[in-house]
Amino acid sequence: MSVQERKQRERTERERLIVATARELAEQQGWDAVTTRRLAERIEYSQPVLYSHFRGKREIIGAVALQGAAEMAVEWRAATSAAHGPRARVAALAHAYLDFAARNPAVYDALFQLDGGLAYAREDTPQPLKDAFAAMVEVLAEVAGDGVDPGLFTETFWAALHGLATLTRAGRLPPEDTERRVELVVDRLAIT
Known part of the structure:
Protein backbone atom coordinates (compact mmCIF):
# COMPACT_ATOMS: atom_id res chain seq x y z
CA MET A 1 0.00 0.00 0.00
CA SER A 2 1.36 3.38 -0.98
CA VAL A 3 1.70 6.26 1.45
CA GLN A 4 -1.03 8.13 -0.42
CA GLU A 5 -3.42 5.15 -0.19
CA ARG A 6 -2.73 4.81 3.52
CA LYS A 7 -3.35 8.52 4.10
CA GLN A 8 -6.61 8.35 2.14
CA ARG A 9 -7.72 5.32 4.17
CA GLU A 10 -6.89 7.13 7.43
CA ARG A 11 -8.76 10.21 6.22
CA LEU A 17 -15.42 8.45 13.17
CA ILE A 18 -16.54 12.09 13.11
CA VAL A 19 -19.91 11.19 11.59
CA ALA A 20 -20.46 8.23 13.93
CA THR A 21 -19.53 10.30 16.97
CA ALA A 22 -21.76 13.20 15.93
CA ARG A 23 -24.63 10.80 15.36
CA GLU A 24 -24.10 9.09 18.70
CA LEU A 25 -23.88 12.38 20.57
CA ALA A 26 -26.99 13.73 18.81
CA GLU A 27 -28.96 10.57 19.59
CA GLN A 28 -27.91 10.74 23.25
CA GLN A 29 -28.14 14.47 23.93
CA GLY A 30 -29.66 16.17 20.89
CA TRP A 31 -28.12 18.18 18.08
CA ASP A 32 -27.48 21.18 20.34
CA ALA A 33 -24.87 19.07 22.13
CA VAL A 34 -22.98 18.46 18.88
CA THR A 35 -20.27 21.08 18.63
CA THR A 36 -16.91 20.92 16.90
CA ARG A 37 -15.18 21.36 20.25
CA ARG A 38 -17.08 18.49 21.81
CA LEU A 39 -16.56 16.27 18.76
CA ALA A 40 -12.84 17.04 18.74
CA GLU A 41 -12.60 16.05 22.41
CA ARG A 42 -14.53 12.82 21.88
CA ILE A 43 -12.57 11.62 18.87
CA GLU A 44 -9.27 12.93 20.30
CA TYR A 45 -8.37 15.08 17.33
CA SER A 46 -8.04 18.86 17.16
CA GLN A 47 -10.78 21.11 15.84
CA PRO A 48 -8.68 21.97 12.77
CA VAL A 49 -8.68 18.25 11.89
CA LEU A 50 -12.50 18.29 11.99
CA TYR A 51 -12.52 21.38 9.77
CA SER A 52 -10.24 19.61 7.30
CA HIS A 53 -13.11 17.13 6.78
CA PHE A 54 -16.19 19.31 7.30
CA ARG A 55 -16.63 23.08 7.11
CA GLY A 56 -18.79 23.00 10.21
CA LYS A 57 -21.75 21.46 11.96
CA ARG A 58 -24.03 21.95 8.96
CA GLU A 59 -21.90 19.62 6.81
CA ILE A 60 -21.68 17.09 9.64
CA ILE A 61 -25.48 17.10 9.88
CA GLY A 62 -25.59 16.57 6.11
CA ALA A 63 -23.20 13.61 6.36
CA VAL A 64 -25.34 12.03 9.10
CA ALA A 65 -28.43 12.61 6.94
CA LEU A 66 -26.86 10.91 3.93
CA GLN A 67 -25.83 7.95 6.05
CA GLY A 68 -29.34 7.75 7.44
CA ALA A 69 -30.92 7.95 3.98
CA ALA A 70 -28.82 5.02 2.82
CA GLU A 71 -29.85 3.00 5.88
CA MET A 72 -33.52 3.87 5.39
CA ALA A 73 -33.48 2.71 1.78
CA VAL A 74 -31.99 -0.64 2.80
CA GLU A 75 -34.52 -1.08 5.62
CA TRP A 76 -37.47 -0.11 3.45
CA ARG A 77 -36.47 -2.48 0.67
CA ALA A 78 -35.97 -5.33 3.13
CA ALA A 79 -39.34 -4.71 4.80
CA THR A 80 -41.26 -4.42 1.54
CA SER A 81 -39.58 -7.38 -0.14
CA ALA A 82 -40.82 -9.64 2.65
CA ALA A 83 -44.44 -8.52 2.16
CA HIS A 84 -46.80 -10.15 -0.33
CA GLY A 85 -49.15 -8.05 -2.41
CA PRO A 86 -49.23 -4.31 -3.10
CA ARG A 87 -51.22 -3.30 -0.01
CA ALA A 88 -49.00 -5.38 2.27
CA ARG A 89 -45.89 -3.78 0.74
CA VAL A 90 -47.30 -0.29 1.30
CA ALA A 91 -48.16 -1.13 4.92
CA ALA A 92 -44.66 -2.60 5.41
CA LEU A 93 -43.14 0.58 3.97
CA ALA A 94 -45.23 2.76 6.30
CA HIS A 95 -44.25 0.72 9.35
CA ALA A 96 -40.57 0.65 8.36
CA TYR A 97 -40.64 4.44 7.87
CA LEU A 98 -42.20 5.12 11.25
CA ASP A 99 -39.98 2.55 12.98
CA PHE A 100 -36.84 4.17 11.54
CA ALA A 101 -38.01 7.62 12.63
CA ALA A 102 -38.74 6.39 16.17
CA ARG A 103 -35.46 4.47 16.54
CA ASN A 104 -33.26 7.22 15.07
CA PRO A 105 -34.71 10.60 16.08
CA ALA A 106 -31.46 12.55 15.60
CA VAL A 107 -30.89 11.03 12.16
CA TYR A 108 -34.50 11.72 11.26
CA ASP A 109 -34.04 15.33 12.33
CA ALA A 110 -30.84 15.57 10.27
CA LEU A 111 -32.77 14.31 7.26
CA PHE A 112 -35.95 16.31 7.54
CA GLN A 113 -35.80 19.01 10.21
CA LEU A 114 -32.30 20.48 10.26
CA ASP A 115 -30.31 22.27 7.60
CA GLY A 116 -27.60 19.91 6.47
CA GLY A 117 -27.07 21.82 3.26
CA LEU A 118 -28.60 19.05 1.16
CA ALA A 119 -30.70 19.61 -1.93
CA TYR A 120 -33.98 17.70 -2.13
CA ALA A 121 -35.98 17.01 -5.30
CA ARG A 122 -33.46 18.70 -7.56
CA GLU A 123 -30.92 17.69 -10.15
CA ASP A 124 -28.08 17.99 -7.59
CA THR A 125 -29.81 15.91 -4.90
CA PRO A 126 -27.22 13.52 -3.42
CA GLN A 127 -27.56 9.90 -4.50
CA PRO A 128 -28.47 8.47 -1.05
CA LEU A 129 -31.49 10.79 -0.92
CA LYS A 130 -32.49 9.81 -4.45
CA ASP A 131 -32.14 6.14 -3.52
CA ALA A 132 -34.34 6.50 -0.45
CA PHE A 133 -37.01 8.26 -2.50
CA ALA A 134 -36.71 5.59 -5.20
CA ALA A 135 -37.23 2.88 -2.56
CA MET A 136 -40.57 4.51 -1.76
CA VAL A 137 -41.56 5.01 -5.39
CA GLU A 138 -40.83 1.34 -6.16
CA VAL A 139 -43.61 0.33 -3.78
CA LEU A 140 -46.01 3.23 -4.12
CA ALA A 141 -46.09 3.31 -7.92
CA GLU A 142 -48.06 0.05 -7.73
CA VAL A 143 -50.89 1.73 -5.85
CA ALA A 144 -50.83 5.32 -7.07
CA GLY A 145 -53.82 4.79 -9.31
CA ASP A 146 -54.35 5.30 -13.02
CA GLY A 147 -53.21 8.65 -14.32
CA VAL A 148 -51.51 9.63 -11.04
CA ASP A 149 -47.85 10.64 -11.18
CA PRO A 150 -45.98 8.10 -9.00
CA GLY A 151 -43.50 10.73 -7.80
CA LEU A 152 -46.23 13.13 -6.74
CA PHE A 153 -48.13 10.29 -5.08
CA THR A 154 -44.96 9.27 -3.21
CA GLU A 155 -44.41 12.84 -2.00
CA THR A 156 -47.97 12.93 -0.67
CA PHE A 157 -47.67 9.56 1.05
CA TRP A 158 -44.29 10.57 2.46
CA ALA A 159 -45.80 13.81 3.80
CA ALA A 160 -48.50 11.81 5.61
CA LEU A 161 -45.90 9.52 7.18
CA HIS A 162 -43.69 12.45 8.11
CA GLY A 163 -46.63 14.10 9.82
CA LEU A 164 -47.42 10.95 11.76
CA ALA A 165 -43.77 10.48 12.80
CA THR A 166 -43.28 14.11 13.80
CA LEU A 167 -46.56 14.60 15.63
CA THR A 168 -46.28 11.28 17.49
CA ARG A 169 -42.74 12.06 18.61
CA ALA A 170 -43.81 15.53 19.77
CA GLY A 171 -46.53 13.94 21.91
CA ARG A 172 -49.32 15.54 19.89
CA LEU A 173 -50.66 12.18 18.71
CA PRO A 174 -51.05 9.32 21.18
CA PRO A 175 -48.74 6.47 20.15
CA GLU A 176 -51.29 3.78 20.99
CA ASP A 177 -53.31 4.77 17.90
CA THR A 178 -50.36 4.57 15.49
CA GLU A 179 -51.49 1.28 13.96
CA ARG A 180 -54.97 2.62 13.26
CA ARG A 181 -53.48 5.75 11.67
CA VAL A 182 -51.21 3.66 9.45
CA GLU A 183 -54.15 1.51 8.37
CA LEU A 184 -56.16 4.62 7.57
CA VAL A 185 -53.38 6.18 5.49
CA VAL A 186 -52.73 2.92 3.63
CA ASP A 187 -56.44 2.25 3.04
CA ARG A 188 -57.22 5.78 1.82
CA LEU A 189 -54.13 6.35 -0.31
CA ALA A 190 -53.07 2.92 -1.52
CA ILE A 191 -55.77 2.09 -4.02
CA THR A 192 -55.26 -1.42 -5.34
Whole structure:
Protein backbone atom coordinates (compact mmCIF):
# COMPACT_ATOMS: atom_id res chain seq x y z
CA MET A 1 0.00 0.00 0.00
CA SER A 2 1.36 3.38 -0.98
CA VAL A 3 1.70 6.26 1.45
CA GLN A 4 -1.03 8.13 -0.42
CA GLU A 5 -3.42 5.15 -0.19
CA ARG A 6 -2.73 4.81 3.52
CA LYS A 7 -3.35 8.52 4.10
CA GLN A 8 -6.61 8.35 2.14
CA ARG A 9 -7.72 5.32 4.17
CA GLU A 10 -6.89 7.13 7.43
CA ARG A 11 -8.76 10.21 6.22
CA THR A 12 -11.81 8.11 5.36
CA GLU A 13 -11.67 6.44 8.77
CA ARG A 14 -11.43 9.81 10.55
CA GLU A 15 -14.42 11.06 8.59
CA ARG A 16 -16.43 7.96 9.54
CA LEU A 17 -15.42 8.45 13.17
CA ILE A 18 -16.54 12.09 13.11
CA VAL A 19 -19.91 11.19 11.59
CA ALA A 20 -20.46 8.23 13.93
CA THR A 21 -19.53 10.30 16.97
CA ALA A 22 -21.76 13.20 15.93
CA ARG A 23 -24.63 10.80 15.36
CA GLU A 24 -24.10 9.09 18.70
CA LEU A 25 -23.88 12.38 20.57
CA ALA A 26 -26.99 13.73 18.81
CA GLU A 27 -28.96 10.57 19.59
CA GLN A 28 -27.91 10.74 23.25
CA GLN A 29 -28.14 14.47 23.93
CA GLY A 30 -29.66 16.17 20.89
CA TRP A 31 -28.12 18.18 18.08
CA ASP A 32 -27.48 21.18 20.34
CA ALA A 33 -24.87 19.07 22.13
CA VAL A 34 -22.98 18.46 18.88
CA THR A 35 -20.27 21.08 18.63
CA THR A 36 -16.91 20.92 16.90
CA ARG A 37 -15.18 21.36 20.25
CA ARG A 38 -17.08 18.49 21.81
CA LEU A 39 -16.56 16.27 18.76
CA ALA A 40 -12.84 17.04 18.74
CA GLU A 41 -12.60 16.05 22.41
CA ARG A 42 -14.53 12.82 21.88
CA ILE A 43 -12.57 11.62 18.87
CA GLU A 44 -9.27 12.93 20.30
CA TYR A 45 -8.37 15.08 17.33
CA SER A 46 -8.04 18.86 17.16
CA GLN A 47 -10.78 21.11 15.84
CA PRO A 48 -8.68 21.97 12.77
CA VAL A 49 -8.68 18.25 11.89
CA LEU A 50 -12.50 18.29 11.99
CA TYR A 51 -12.52 21.38 9.77
CA SER A 52 -10.24 19.61 7.30
CA HIS A 53 -13.11 17.13 6.78
CA PHE A 54 -16.19 19.31 7.30
CA ARG A 55 -16.63 23.08 7.11
CA GLY A 56 -18.79 23.00 10.21
CA LYS A 57 -21.75 21.46 11.96
CA ARG A 58 -24.03 21.95 8.96
CA GLU A 59 -21.90 19.62 6.81
CA ILE A 60 -21.68 17.09 9.64
CA ILE A 61 -25.48 17.10 9.88
CA GLY A 62 -25.59 16.57 6.11
CA ALA A 63 -23.20 13.61 6.36
CA VAL A 64 -25.34 12.03 9.10
CA ALA A 65 -28.43 12.61 6.94
CA LEU A 66 -26.86 10.91 3.93
CA GLN A 67 -25.83 7.95 6.05
CA GLY A 68 -29.34 7.75 7.44
CA ALA A 69 -30.92 7.95 3.98
CA ALA A 70 -28.82 5.02 2.82
CA GLU A 71 -29.85 3.00 5.88
CA MET A 72 -33.52 3.87 5.39
CA ALA A 73 -33.48 2.71 1.78
CA VAL A 74 -31.99 -0.64 2.80
CA GLU A 75 -34.52 -1.08 5.62
CA TRP A 76 -37.47 -0.11 3.45
CA ARG A 77 -36.47 -2.48 0.67
CA ALA A 78 -35.97 -5.33 3.13
CA ALA A 79 -39.34 -4.71 4.80
CA THR A 80 -41.26 -4.42 1.54
CA SER A 81 -39.58 -7.38 -0.14
CA ALA A 82 -40.82 -9.64 2.65
CA ALA A 83 -44.44 -8.52 2.16
CA HIS A 84 -46.80 -10.15 -0.33
CA GLY A 85 -49.15 -8.05 -2.41
CA PRO A 86 -49.23 -4.31 -3.10
CA ARG A 87 -51.22 -3.30 -0.01
CA ALA A 88 -49.00 -5.38 2.27
CA ARG A 89 -45.89 -3.78 0.74
CA VAL A 90 -47.30 -0.29 1.30
CA ALA A 91 -48.16 -1.13 4.92
CA ALA A 92 -44.66 -2.60 5.41
CA LEU A 93 -43.14 0.58 3.97
CA ALA A 94 -45.23 2.76 6.30
CA HIS A 95 -44.25 0.72 9.35
CA ALA A 96 -40.57 0.65 8.36
CA TYR A 97 -40.64 4.44 7.87
CA LEU A 98 -42.20 5.12 11.25
CA ASP A 99 -39.98 2.55 12.98
CA PHE A 100 -36.84 4.17 11.54
CA ALA A 101 -38.01 7.62 12.63
CA ALA A 102 -38.74 6.39 16.17
CA ARG A 103 -35.46 4.47 16.54
CA ASN A 104 -33.26 7.22 15.07
CA PRO A 105 -34.71 10.60 16.08
CA ALA A 106 -31.46 12.55 15.60
CA VAL A 107 -30.89 11.03 12.16
CA TYR A 108 -34.50 11.72 11.26
CA ASP A 109 -34.04 15.33 12.33
CA ALA A 110 -30.84 15.57 10.27
CA LEU A 111 -32.77 14.31 7.26
CA PHE A 112 -35.95 16.31 7.54
CA GLN A 113 -35.80 19.01 10.21
CA LEU A 114 -32.30 20.48 10.26
CA ASP A 115 -30.31 22.27 7.60
CA GLY A 116 -27.60 19.91 6.47
CA GLY A 117 -27.07 21.82 3.26
CA LEU A 118 -28.60 19.05 1.16
CA ALA A 119 -30.70 19.61 -1.93
CA TYR A 120 -33.98 17.70 -2.13
CA ALA A 121 -35.98 17.01 -5.30
CA ARG A 122 -33.46 18.70 -7.56
CA GLU A 123 -30.92 17.69 -10.15
CA ASP A 124 -28.08 17.99 -7.59
CA THR A 125 -29.81 15.91 -4.90
CA PRO A 126 -27.22 13.52 -3.42
CA GLN A 127 -27.56 9.90 -4.50
CA PRO A 128 -28.47 8.47 -1.05
CA LEU A 129 -31.49 10.79 -0.92
CA LYS A 130 -32.49 9.81 -4.45
CA ASP A 131 -32.14 6.14 -3.52
CA ALA A 132 -34.34 6.50 -0.45
CA PHE A 133 -37.01 8.26 -2.50
CA ALA A 134 -36.71 5.59 -5.20
CA ALA A 135 -37.23 2.88 -2.56
CA MET A 136 -40.57 4.51 -1.76
CA VAL A 137 -41.56 5.01 -5.39
CA GLU A 138 -40.83 1.34 -6.16
CA VAL A 139 -43.61 0.33 -3.78
CA LEU A 140 -46.01 3.23 -4.12
CA ALA A 141 -46.09 3.31 -7.92
CA GLU A 142 -48.06 0.05 -7.73
CA VAL A 143 -50.89 1.73 -5.85
CA ALA A 144 -50.83 5.32 -7.07
CA GLY A 145 -53.82 4.79 -9.31
CA ASP A 146 -54.35 5.30 -13.02
CA GLY A 147 -53.21 8.65 -14.32
CA VAL A 148 -51.51 9.63 -11.04
CA ASP A 149 -47.85 10.64 -11.18
CA PRO A 150 -45.98 8.10 -9.00
CA GLY A 151 -43.50 10.73 -7.80
CA LEU A 152 -46.23 13.13 -6.74
CA PHE A 153 -48.13 10.29 -5.08
CA THR A 154 -44.96 9.27 -3.21
CA GLU A 155 -44.41 12.84 -2.00
CA THR A 156 -47.97 12.93 -0.67
CA PHE A 157 -47.67 9.56 1.05
CA TRP A 158 -44.29 10.57 2.46
CA ALA A 159 -45.80 13.81 3.80
CA ALA A 160 -48.50 11.81 5.61
CA LEU A 161 -45.90 9.52 7.18
CA HIS A 162 -43.69 12.45 8.11
CA GLY A 163 -46.63 14.10 9.82
CA LEU A 164 -47.42 10.95 11.76
CA ALA A 165 -43.77 10.48 12.80
CA THR A 166 -43.28 14.11 13.80
CA LEU A 167 -46.56 14.60 15.63
CA THR A 168 -46.28 11.28 17.49
CA ARG A 169 -42.74 12.06 18.61
CA ALA A 170 -43.81 15.53 19.77
CA GLY A 171 -46.53 13.94 21.91
CA ARG A 172 -49.32 15.54 19.89
CA LEU A 173 -50.66 12.18 18.71
CA PRO A 174 -51.05 9.32 21.18
CA PRO A 175 -48.74 6.47 20.15
CA GLU A 176 -51.29 3.78 20.99
CA ASP A 177 -53.31 4.77 17.90
CA THR A 178 -50.36 4.57 15.49
CA GLU A 179 -51.49 1.28 13.96
CA ARG A 180 -54.97 2.62 13.26
CA ARG A 181 -53.48 5.75 11.67
CA VAL A 182 -51.21 3.66 9.45
CA GLU A 183 -54.15 1.51 8.37
CA LEU A 184 -56.16 4.62 7.57
CA VAL A 185 -53.38 6.18 5.49
CA VAL A 186 -52.73 2.92 3.63
CA ASP A 187 -56.44 2.25 3.04
CA ARG A 188 -57.22 5.78 1.82
CA LEU A 189 -54.13 6.35 -0.31
CA ALA A 190 -53.07 2.92 -1.52
CA ILE A 191 -55.77 2.09 -4.02
CA THR A 192 -55.26 -1.42 -5.34
